Amino acid sequence: MTRVVQKFGGSSVADADSIKRVAKRVLATKQAGHDVCVVISAMGDTTDELMDLALQVSPIPKPRELDMLLTTGERQSAALLAMALADLGAEARSYTGSQAGVITTGKHGDARIIDITPGRVTSALDEGSIVIVAGFQGVSQDTKDITTLGRGASDTTAVALAAALGADHCEIYTDVDGIFTADPRICPAARQVPEISYEEMMEMAASGAKVLHLRCVEYARRENVRVHVRSSFSDRSGTWVKDLNDINPLTDKDGNPMEQAIISGVAHDRGEAKITIVGVPDQVGVAARIFDEIASAGINIDMIVQNQSRVSTSRTDISFTLPKTEGRNAMQRLNDIKERIGFEELLFDDQIGKVSIVGVGMKSHPGVTAKFFRALADADVNLDMISTSEIRISVVVNAEAVDRAVRAAHTAFGLDADGEAVVYAGTGR
Amino acid sequence: MTRVVQKFGGSSVADADSIKRVAKRVLATKQAGHDVCVVISAMGDTTDELMDLALQVSPIPKPRELDMLLTTGERQSAALLAMALADLGAEARSYTGSQAGVITTGKHGDARIIDITPGRVTSALDEGSIVIVAGFQGVSQDTKDITTLGRGASDTTAVALAAALGADHCEIYTDVDGIFTADPRICPAARQVPEISYEEMMEMAASGAKVLHLRCVEYARRENVRVHVRSSFSDRSGTWVKDLNDINPLTDKDGNPMEQAIISGVAHDRGEAKITIVGVPDQVGVAARIFDEIASAGINIDMIVQNQSRVSTSRTDISFTLPKTEGRNAMQRLNDIKERIGFEELLFDDQIGKVSIVGVGMKSHPGVTAKFFRALADADVNLDMISTSEIRISVVVNAEAVDRAVRAAHTAFGLDADGEAVVYAGTGR
Numbered sequence: 001m002t003r004v005v006q007k008f009g010g011s012s013v014a015d016a017d018s019i020k021r022v023a024k025r026v027l028a029t030k031q032a033g034h035d036v037c038v039v040i041s042a043m044g045d046t047t048d049e050l051m052d053l054a055l056q057v058s059p060i061p062k063p064r065e066l067d068m069l070l071t072t073g074e075r076q077s078a079a080l081l082a083m084a085l086a087d088l089g090a091e092a093r094s095y096t097g098s099q100a101g102v103i104t105t106g107k108h109g110d111a112r113i114i115d116i117t118p119g120r121v122t123s124a125l126d127e128g129s130i131v132i133v134a135g136f137q138g139v140s141q142d143t144k145d146i147t148t149l150g151r152g153a154s155d156t157t158a159v160a161l162a163a164a165l166g167a168d169h170c171e172i173y174t175d176v177d178g179i180f181t182a183d184p185r186i187c188p189a190a191r192q193v194p195e196i197s198y199e200e201m202m203e204m205a206a207s208g209a210k211v212l213h214l215r216c217v218e219y220a221r222r223e224n225v226r227v228h229v230r231s232s233f234s235d236r237s238g239t240w241v242k243d244l245n246d247i248n249p250l251t252d253k254d255g256n257p258m259e260q261a262i263i264s265g266v267a268h269d270r271g272e273a274k275i276t277i278v279g280v281p282d283q284v285g286v287a288a289r290i291f292d293e294i295a296s297a298g299i300n301i302d303m304i305v306q307n308q309s310r311v312s313t314s315r316t317d318i319s320f321t322l323p324k325t326e327g328r329n330a331m332q333r334l335n336d337i338k339e340r341i342g343f344e345e346l347l348f349d350d351q352i353g354k355v356s357i358v359g360v361g362m363k364s365h366p367g368v369t370a371k372f373f374r375a376l377a378d379a380d381v382n383l384d385m386i387s388t389s390e391i392r393i394s395v396v397v398n399a400e401a402v403d404r405a406v407r408a409a410h411t412a413f414g415l416d417a418d419g420e421a422v423v424y425a426g427t428g429r
Numbered sequence: 430m431t432r433v434v435q436k437f438g439g440s441s442v443a444d445a446d447s448i449k450r451v452a453k454r455v456l457a458t459k460q461a462g463h464d465v466c467v468v469i470s471a472m473g474d475t476t477d478e479l480m481d482l483a484l485q486v487s488p489i490p491k492p493r494e495l496d497m498l499l500t501t502g503e504r505q506s507a508a509l510l511a512m513a514l515a516d517l518g519a520e521a522r523s524y525t526g527s528q529a530g531v532i533t534t535g536k537h538g539d540a541r542i543i544d545i546t547p548g549r550v551t552s553a554l555d556e557g558s559i560v561i562v563a564g565f566q567g568v569s570q571d572t573k574d575i576t577t578l579g580r581g582a583s584d585t586t587a588v589a590l591a592a593a594l595g596a597d598h599c600e601i602y603t604d605v606d607g608i609f610t611a612d613p614r615i616c617p618a619a620r621q622v623p624e625i626s627y628e629e630m631m632e633m634a635a636s637g638a639k640v641l642h643l644r645c646v647e648y649a650r651r652e653n654v655r656v657h658v659r660s661s662f663s664d665r666s667g668t669w670v671k672d673l674n675d676i677n678p679l680t681d682k683d684g685n686p687m688e689q690a691i692i693s694g695v696a697h698d699r700g701e702a703k704i705t706i707v708g709v710p711d712q713v714g715v716a717a718r719i720f721d722e723i724a725s726a727g728i729n730i731d732m733i734v735q736n737q738s739r740v741s742t743s744r745t746d747i748s749f750t751l752p753k754t755e756g757r758n759a760m761q762r763l764n765d766i767k768e769r770i771g772f773e774e775l776l777f778d779d780q781i782g783k784v785s786i787v788g789v790g791m792k793s794h795p796g797v798t799a800k801f802f803r804a805l806a807d808a809d810v811n812l813d814m815i816s817t818s819e820i821r822i823s824v825v826v827n828a829e830a831v832d833r834a835v836r837a838a839h840t841a842f843g844l845d846a847d848g849e850a851v852v853y854a855g856t857g858r
Contacts, residue, residue, distance in 0.1 A: 016485035050505070056445035058512040065515070068508035068523050072501035076479070079497035083487040086494070094497050099573070120573075144528070144549075 002168040003035040003125065007135065007158035011175050012232040013077045014044035022232065023084035025173075026130060030090060035125045037165060039135045039158040040081055042073025063108035067137070067148045071097070074134035074154070081132050092130040095120060097146075100131075101164075102138035102157060104147045111138060111147035113156065113219075116164035125165070133161060155216035163223035170225050172212065173232035178239030179204070179211055181415040182266040186403045189416035193265065194237070197244040200264045200358050203392040207356035208269025217241065244360065262361035262368060263413040266406050269354040272302060273327045274385070274396065276319040277334065279344025287318060289341060290334070297333050299326045302354075303387045303396065315344070319385060321396060324350050352384065353402035356394040357409050369393055375412035381405045431597040432464040432554065436564065436587035440604050441661040442506045443473035451661065452513035454602075455559060459519060464554045466594060468564045468587040469510055471502025492537035496566070496577045500526070503563035503583070510561050521559040524549060526575075529560075530593075531567035531586060533576045540567060540576035542585065542648075545593035554594070562590060584645035592652035598669075599654050601641065602661035607668030608633070608640055610844040611695040615832045618845035622694065623666070626673040629693045629787050632821040636785035637698025646670065673789065691790035691797060692842040695835050698783040701731060702756045703814070703825065705748040706763065708773025716747060718770060719763070726762050728755045731783075732816040732825065744773070748814060750825060753779050781813065782831035785823040786838050798822055804841035810834045 006026060013019050030036045050070050054061040061069075078094035085092035101117035124131045135154025140147050149156055155172055162170035179201070182190040196204075198221035205214040211229055220227050220241060230238025280286055287306065294301060304320040322330055327348060334346055355376075362368040372393055376383065381404055385396035397405050410416060435455060442448050459465045479499050483490040490498075507523035514521035530546035553560045564583025569576050578585055584601055591599035608630070611619040625633075627650035634643040640658055649656050649670060659667025709715055716735065723730060728751055736746040751759055756777060763775055791797040801822055805812065810833055814825035826834050839845060 016482065019486055053445065053505075054509065054512060057448055057509045058516045060516075061512045062515040065508040065511040065523055068511070068525075069505055072504050075501050076482075076498055079494040080483065080486045082494040082497070083483060083490045086491040087487045087489075094494055096497075096575075146525075 001033055001035060003037065003165050004029060005037045005039060005158050005162040005165065005167045005170045006173065007039040007154055007171065008041065008173045008232060009154065009175075010041040010044055010046070012173055013040060013081065016080075019043075019077070019080050020084050022173075023081060023088055023090075025232070026081075027085060027088050027090050030130055034168075036130050037121060037125065037161055037167070038081065038130065038132045039154055039161060040074060040077050040132060041135050041154045042070075043077045043080075046073040046076070064145055067108045067146050070148055071134065071137040071146050074136050078132045078134040085130055085132075090130055091128060092132060093124050094132040094134070095124075096134050097137035097157065098139035100133040100161070102133075102160070103141050104138035104149065106140040106142050106145070106147065108145070108147055110150045111140065113138060113149065113160045114141055116160055118161065118164045121161070122165065133157065150215075153213065153215065155213050156219055159216050159220045159223070159225050159227060162225045163219070167225070169228055170220070171228045171230060172216075173230060174211060175231065175233065176211065177231045177234065177236055178229045179209070179241075180265070182406050182410045183209075183268065186268075187266070187407050187410050189407075189410060191415070191417045193239050195240045195242065195247045196264055197247060197360060198241060199244065199391060200360060201241045203356070203358040203389065204265055204267050207267035207358065207392065207394060208271070208354065209265070209267045212241070261359065261414060262365045263357050263359035263409075263415065264361075265358055266409045266413075266415070267356045267358060268402050268406050269356075270399065270402060271324055272321045272352060272354055272396075273324045273348065273350035274319055274321050274352050275327070275330060275334070276317060276347040276349070277343050277345075278317050278347060279313070279315045280318050281342050282314045282316045286341060289337070290318065293333050293337055294320075294322075294330055297329055299323075299330050299333075303385050303394065305385045305387075321352070321354070321385065351399040352396050353399045353405075354394055354396050355402060355405040355409065356392055357413065358392045359413075360391050362391060362393070371412060372409060375408045376405055379404045379408035381408065430462055430464060432466065432594050433458060434466045434468060434587050434591040434594065434596045434599045435602065436468040436583055436600065437470065437602045437661060438583065438604075439470040439473050439475070441602055442469060442510065445509075448472075448506070448509050449513050451602075452510060452517055452519075454661070455510070456514060456517050456519050459559055463597075465559050466550060466554065466590055466596070467510065467559065467561045468583055468590060469503060469506045469561060470564050470583045471499075472506045472509075475502040475505070493574055496537045496575050499577055500563065500566040500575050503565055507561045507563040511559075514559055514561075519559055520557060521561060522553050523561040523563070524553075525563050526566035526586065527568035529562040529590070531562075531589070532570050533567035533578065535569040535571050535574070535576065537574070537576055539579045540569065542567060542578065542589045543570055545589055547590065547593045550590070551594065562586065579644075582642065582644065584642050585648055588645050588649045588652070588654050588656060591654045592648070596654070598657055599649070600657045600659060601645075602659060603640060604660065604662065605640060606660045606663065606665055607658045608638070608670075609694070611835050611839045612638075612697065615697075616695070616836050616839050618836075618839060620844065620846045622668050624669045624671060624676045625693055626676060626789060627670060628673065628820060629789060630670045632785070632787040632818065633694055633696050636696035636787060636821065636823060637700070637783065638694070638696045641670070690788065690843060691794045692786045692788035692838075692844065693790075694787055695838045695842075695844070696785045696787060697831050697835050698785075699828065699831060700753055701750045701781065701783055701825075702753045702777065702779035703748055703750050703781050704756070704759060704763070705746060705776040705778070706772050706774075707746050707776060708742070708744045709747050710771050711743045711745045715770060718766070719747065722762050722766055723749075723751075723759055726758055728752075728759050728762075732814050732823065734814045734816075750781070750783070750814070780828040781825050782828050782834075783823055783825050784831060784834040784838065785821055786842065787821045788842075789820050791820060791822070800841060801838060804837045805834055808833050808837035810837065 533540035
C-alpha cells in the first residue's frame with residue numbers, strides 16, 4: 001500500500017456538486033488500495049470575498065488577523081469534503097494546517113514551512129481514514145499563531161506533506177491537462193509534456209508558466225517528491241515533474257532511442273513592467289544605492305540591464321523589470337532619491353512582455369541563442385532586453401509581439417504538434 | 430484595574446459597519462481602564478448559510494465536520510473585530526476557542542465546557558492587549574478535535590471565560606435593553622428589571638424567556654459570575670443577573686425600605702406541543718416504559734400530567750409537552766410501541782402555549798397560585814396542564830389565550846409600569 005497526496009484547487013471545489021465530484025475521485029484512489037491525504041484550497045472565490053470583507057472593515061488589515069480570517073476558507077472546504085466522503089461510506093477526517101502539524105515562520109501572509117510534524121495525519125491514515133488537510137496555512141513556530149503561506153501556496157502544502165508522509169508521489173489537480181510546451185491559448189500547436197525535470201519546471205514557473213508555483217517546485221526538488229500535475233475533469237495522465245535522472249529517454253515506436261528536443265517549452269509573462277533610469281552618474285556604488293532603495297521597499301526585480309556609458313557625459317542608463325503591481329511604488333521611491341542620486345529622468349513602460357525558452361538540452365547544444373534570435377527576427381520581433389541562465393534564455397519584447405514571439409520560438413525548436421520529426425518528451429537529455 | 434468580559438451576538442456584528450461600532454464600544458471600555466476580553470458570535474446569518482452549504486453537500490452532515498465548518502463563522506468575526514480595533518490604534522488579538530483554552534467534552538454539536546486554560550488570553554491581557562475569542566467553540570479534551578457548544582452558546586463561552594479570568598463581571602450585549610417583566614411585544618406595560626437572581630433567571634429562561642440561555646445562567650450561578658445583560662445600541666444600564674444575597678433591597682425615593690414584589694416576571698413559550706396517550710393500562714411500570722422510549726430517542730419532555738384512572742376500565746390518560754420540533758419523532762416512536770403498551774389512542778396538539786410566573790417571593794407568600802388562577806379565570810383563560818416549582822408556576826393554555834394570560838398575570842401581580850404602587854426591582858425578597 002502506497003501513500004498518495006492529492007491537492008485540489010479552488011476551481012475544483014467551487015460548489016457543492018464539485019465537492020461531491022472530488023469526493024468520488026478521492027474515494028476511487030482509496031479503493032485502489034492507496035492511503036490518501038488530500039490538501040484542499042478554499043471554494044471558488046471565497047478567499048477574494050473574505051479579503052473584500054476585510055477591506056470593508058480596515059483599509060490595511062492587520063496581517064495576523066487577515067491570516068485568521070482567510071484560513072477559514074480552506075477549513076470550510078476541508079470539512080465539506082469530509083462530509084461528502086462520509087456520505088459515500090468512507091471514513092474521512094479534516095484537519096486545519098495547525099492540526100496537521102504544518103509549522104511555519106511567523107511572517108503573516110507569506111510564511112515559510114519550517115517543519116511538518118504529521119503525527120495526527122499519520123495516525124488517522126494508519127487507522128484507515130482518508131485525511132483532508134486545509135491548504136495554504138500553518139501555525140507559527142514561535143507564537144503559535146495561525147499563518148498563511150501566501151496565495152496559491154496549497155500546492156506547497158501538498159508537496160511538503162507528501163515529503164513528510166513519505167508519499168509515493170503528490171498529485172496536483174488543476175483545470176488543465178498538465179504542463180504544455182507553450183500556452184495553448186496563444187500557441188495552438190502546443191503539446192502536453194509527459195515528463196519534465198524540476199529544474200526546467202522551476203525556470204518555466206519563474207518565467208510566467210502559471211500551472212505550478214515556483215516555491216512548490218523548489219520544495220519538491222529539495223525533498224525529491226515526484227509531482228503529477230493533472231486535470232480534475234478527466235482521468236488522463238498529466239505531466240510528471242521529477243528528477244532529471246529519472247526521466248525516461250525517448251524512444252520511437254520500435255523502442256529505438258531518438259534524438260531529444262533541445263527546448264522543453266516556451267513560457268511568457270505579461271505581468272511585468274520596465275523602468276528605465278536615464279542619465280545615472282557612472283560612479284562606483286550608484287547602482288547599489290538605487291537597488292538598495294528598491295529592495296528596502298520589498299519590491300522584487302527581475303531583469304536588469306545597464307547600457308554602455310555615454311563617454312561624453314560619464315552617464316549611463318539602467319533598465320530593470322518588476323511586477324506591474326509594484327510599478328507605482330517603485331517609481332515613487334526612485335523619484336524620492338532623484339536629487340541624491342543625481343539621475344536625469346525616469347521612464348515607465350508596462351506595454352512589455354517577456355518570452356523565455358527553457359530546456360536542459362541547451363547546455364550541450366551550441367547555437368541555441370542564435371537560433372532563438374533568428375526566429376524572433378524572422379517574425380519581426382524587436383528585442384528590448386535579454387537575460388539568460390544555464391537552461392533558459394529570456395527576452396523582453398513589445399506587448400503586441402508576445403504571441404508572435406511564442407509561436408515563432410515554438411516552431412523554430414520543433415515543438416509544434418504537427419511539426420518536425422523530433423517528438424518532445426519533456427527534457428532535452 | 431478590573432477585568433471585564435464582553436459578549437456580542439450575531440446581530441451586533443452583522444456587517445462591516447456594525448463591527449466598527451462594536452470596536453468603538455470595546456475600546457471605550459479599555460480606555461476606561463479595564464482589561465477587556467471580548468467573546469464574539471458569527472456575523473448575522475453566517476451560521477445558517479454554512480449549515481445550508483453543509484446540507485447541499487450531505488443530507489446528514491457528520492457532526493465532527495459540521496463543527497469544523499460552523500466554527501469558521503466566529504473565527505471570521507473575531508479576526509474582523511481585531512482588525513477594526515487595530516485601525517483605532519488599539520492592540521488586539523483574536524483567538525479561536527481552542528487557542529483560548531476552551532476544553533470541552535467530545536460531543537460534537539453539543540459539547541460541554543470541562544475546563545478553561547486561558548494561558549494565552551491572560552498573557553495577552555497582561556501585555557495590555559484587547560483579547561477577542563471566537564465564541565460557541567472549543568477543543569475536545571480527548572481527541573483535540575474542534576467542537577461546538579450548541580447554538581447560542583457564545584453566552585456560555587463568555588461566562589466561562591469570565592470565571593476563568595477572574596473577571597469583575599460579564600457583559601452580554603444584545604438587541605434589547607435587558608430582562609423585562611414580560612415580553613414587551615405582547616405586554617406593553619412590561620418594564621425592564623434592573624436586577625434578578627440566578628435562580629429566577631434560570632426559571633425564566635427555562636420557561637421561554639429568550640434573552641439568556643439556560644446553560645449560561647447555570648454556569649454563572651455555579652461560578653458566581655455577575656452577568657450584565659444590556660443593549661449594544663445604547664449606553665443604558667441593563668439587567669444584572671447576580672446572587673440573591675447581593676441584590677439591593679428596594680427603597681422609595683427617600684431611602685425607606687419598600688414592600689417587594691412577589692413575582693419577578695411572566696414568561697411564555699409557544700415552542701411546545703402536547704401529546705396525549707389515551708387509555709393507558711393502569712399498571713405498574715407502564716409509564717416508565719413509555720418515557721424510556723421517548724428518552725432513548727433523545728427527546729426532552731417538559732410537563733407530564735397523568736389523569737385519574739377511570740375505575741370502570743382500569744385505564745388512564747397521560748399527557749406531556751415537548752418541543753414542537755420533536756413532535757413527529759415522538760409520535761412515530763410511541764406509535765411503534767402501541768401494541769406492546771396496549772394504549773388506545775395518540776392525540777397531538779401543537780396549538781398550545783405555556784405561561785409561567787417566576788419569583789422567589791412566592792416562597793413566603795401563600796395564595797400566589799390562587800391569585801394567578803383567579804386572574805386567568807377572569808381573563809377567560811382555560812387551564813389545560815399545571816406544573817410548579819418552588820419559585821415558578823406554569824400553566825398550559827390554548828395558543829390563542831397566551832397573550833391574554835400573560836397580560837392578566839402581569840397586571841394581577843402589580844408588575845404593570847403604570848399599575849399598582851409596588852415598584853418592581855427584580856426579586857421578591
